[in-house]
Amino acid sequence: MYQVLSKILFNIEVSPTYYKMGIDCPEIASIAVPGQFIMIRVSNQLDPLLRRPFVIHRIQRANTGSYSQVEILYKIVGKGTEIMSKMKEYNDIDLLGPVGNGYRIDSNIRTAVLVGGGIGVAPLLSLAERIISQCSRLKSLILLLGGKGRDDVLCVEEFERLGVEVRVATEDGSLEHRGLVVDLLLDYLESRDYSPGSSTHCFACGPDTMLKEVSKIIAEKGISCQISLESRMACAVGACLGCVVRTKAGGDVYKKVCKDGPVFDSNEIIWE
């Protein structure tokens, strides 16, 4: 894990209130795996004080061939992300990373179902890229994507360019299916596209309510599911015990989202 002062390569609005930032940081890019995150210091002053966590959206190769850029996808929700949205290219940004444990990718995967809710799509792009490059037996890679409205449905083109099949649900019906992404999951699991078995894996990221639902549905099917959790963080190194989540590991113990996660097996979590 590194602390680096890196250059912002770009910082663009991709949809109202959603931004994508590219950062030149070979130290982090070269060792990061999908699902890991970075901690960004949003101000040189002491308000806001704490760093903000953002999952790595994409890990990019520079011209030379080795990984050197990371991208994050973020939504303005408060003062930290507001400040970030005003940062300019060539400016320095203070990063800590890569943090945590990313998705574990079983090279025997034949079917991968990615489930993303809103900004939860962020880690799934680099995940899709890695699955494609690492799973030689891959037959089907499908993304179920949900959002409140059409503006909250991000990166569809990028996924399609990778050959991922994308199905979309919006709560207001402004794009494709009107309803929740869990509807898409239920539909999928009932359809003939779905092939049960140990070579089918599910990966989900999104709001807690969605993850809880997805976990329940998946548990009934008995297939493996990795989910990416969010939690309020102070240190992100496992020192402060601020970010813990209740898990079944050894009965009922807290695990640290920052260090033991943010990716967990869905059946590990005790939902409140």
Place this chain on the structure above:
Amino acid sequence: MYQVLSKILFNIEVSPTYYKMGIDCPEIASIAVPGQFIMIRVSNQLDPLLRRPFVIHRIQRANTGSYSQVEILYKIVGKGTEIMSKMKEYNDIDLLGPVGNGYRIDSNIRTAVLVGGGIGVAPLLSLAERIISQCSRLKSLILLLGGKGRDDVLCVEEFERLGVEVRVATEDGSLEHRGLVVDLLLDYLESRDYSPGSSTHCFACGPDTMLKEVSKIIAEKGISCQISLESRMACAVGACLGCVVRTKAGGDVYKKVCKDGPVFDSNEIIWE
């Protein structure tokens, strides 16, 4: 007095650690007088919390003819000025002003001696401009300017362009007289340039130690001297009583630098 969100027109380094900022604010420019100041909010966040005071360096006419710009001249000394130095043109800046009482310019002035120490030169430029335009009997306008080194001696050209005679002292001798600006004042008062009497006025701005010295010297000569004081400020409207200075008005009472000043008659002040 107004609170306005104004556009920065330029913000340039004029000498190492010294900057000049131009701001488009007709509300303030059109009513400001030399010696008044503005309060700048340096961050939208809450650190730094308080506004910073800066005296008006210049009041400029826009093309249309009415005053619409103010300029400030500032030195980086801490975190607020550091942040200001990074502000960009076209950005918004939150101002309060014009604050306080400026220099009172007697239209009968024949000789005006301006004394500036370091950044204390800031208010003297607009003052010189006003004296020139308002005092029809003006015979002699002289600026005595001091600084640690040559980099701390600012605006000489601007004054000379106005026809002001500029004499410079630097502590390290890197420019003109090696020594203090008070040396220049003493010399001047001994010279034949100096004409005692009620039509000679002195105006000074600089560090407290300098102002104290100048006040003492001037008091002995019995000529009128207005000095511009600095003090830690919170409100700048006369409400918090944080910025007071001991004066002889009515015995020994505190006056508010922000509201009763920042310009005072030198013989009013009780120096600590």
Place this chain on the structure above:
Amino acid sequence: MNHSPLDLSVNIGGIQLKNPVMTASGTFGYGEEYAPYVGLDKLGAIVVKGISLKPRTGNPLPRIVETTGGMLNSIGLENIGADRFIEEKLPYLIDSGATIIANIFGSSIEEYGDVANKLDDIHGISGLEINISCPNVKEGGMIFGTDPHMAFEVVNFVRQSTKLPLIVKLSPNVTDIAEIARSVQDAGADAISLINTIRGMAINIETKTPKLANITGGLSGPAIKPIALRMVWEVARVTEIPVIGIGGIMNSDDALEFIIAGASAIQVGTANFVNPKATVDILSGIEKYMRDHRIGDIKSLIGTLRI
């Protein structure tokens, strides 16, 4: 509903306020200073700079230091005294249509009583706020507001010196704020306001001297908000009289936190320095929140914290 009139009025121990947004003593002068920015009659009340019987010159300079998210002040209760307040400052305030609360203090119990008594019959003053964070000179400098018995004594004495509604302003520099609150309630306070500033210090490492001439000063501003909010909640839970929340309120969200915690009104202090329109901005933010949440009467929001 969106256009039905909102009821923002609150009653603070007998003082009827248009709305719960007041100014904090010592941060708004005598109102006049902020009149270019704020319609004084628009606010719930103006609490003026602390007044003593005789004028006081206050502490030496420097009196102000900025800290992270806050500031220290050691003004030392400089003020023009009750007589000049009545003659020079009150008429303007009355003319402005503002609801006026006089903040008072003394360095002995008797002095508290004297100034309360002096203001008792003055037209235009709606209530008194007594600042018990002052050192009791007679008892060797101990602060009235840090000992429940002394707090009782001073409030009890002032209570007998005035018929005006009495707000008692508490010092946060105590182990158990609820205990002090109960004492002053028992002594006859009509309302409680809190918090005053928290004692703090800053040092210049070059000169090795305190940054304030008075060595220590009072910390105010957003830095102290979490502490203030906790204390307001602790006090509101155990008292029957209205509580006024003070401490680091910068915007309407902050104000609403205090109201939900149990404050019937709030005071805005340091925020005035940062944003001279803070009080009116807070007021309109509260109105917006009420509209958005379909709250017709602010009183129905007070103390609604769910725990």
Place this chain on the structure above:
Amino acid sequence: MNHSPLDLSVNIGGIQLKNPVMTASGTFGYGEEYAPYVGLDKLGAIVVKGISLKPRTGNPLPRIVETTGGMLNSIGLENIGADRFIEEKLPYLIDSGATIIANIFGSSIEEYGDVANKLDDIHGISGLEINISCPNVKEGGMIFGTDPHMAFEVVNFVRQSTKLPLIVKLSPNVTDIAEIARSVQDAGADAISLINTIRGMAINIETKTPKLANITGGLSGPAIKPIALRMVWEVARVTEIPVIGIGGIMNSDDALEFIIAGASAIQVGTANFVNPKATVDILSGIEKYMRDHRIGDIKSLIGTLRI
């Protein structure tokens, strides 16, 4: 002089430290977590997360809220207990070459004694820091550290349970910190550290619930620095044993303020979260100050405030 070696060593009640920069309990885990950023053997000491006799799961979530210039935490002293600390965490720390101080607590006087006793003979521990900001479960939740008599009792009991140097960490939530400090000195403390966090609160105005599941939490970070500094100064003036300054120290200037106010060493807490290299940055900043000011021995700077 610029190149002569600097003496940064200090002795804290029998614990010899290389330099005055320590980590604050609960903000640096067991050292290991920050090893990628900081040479653990470079610091004065590592104070580990608070240890109780048995493991504790701590409070429900959320446990963390950011505030202006600070943060509230309600971790609730979650920890793995003394046994697992000794088996799983201590060996790494010993290997790293760090000077190790164990922060301990209990919910009864006896429990304090038990954990002190358990760590007494453990190789590698240079001293104990006892956290007396914990509720005394037996006495109905009252905090040991807010009553001078209870503070005396607990320190006195621990004193008899261990031969290790004993640092007592004070709670700031009191009226008179100097009084508590004198009590623990009388009870046999070898040093005093302060301040622990200040109780605070934050409310979500949409849900009308506290932002922390535990309702209140402890405020730390630069927001509290002025209060911490004032308390360190008040305590250092009236005690003979060394004082360790804690609270909002973000950089070497902050650290130097505490040393000038009378602290023989300092602890860095919340700053680690913002800048994982904060401790070493502070250390080199102190060294630079000493060079710039021609101070050869840090001890000559302690308590040099001129008032």
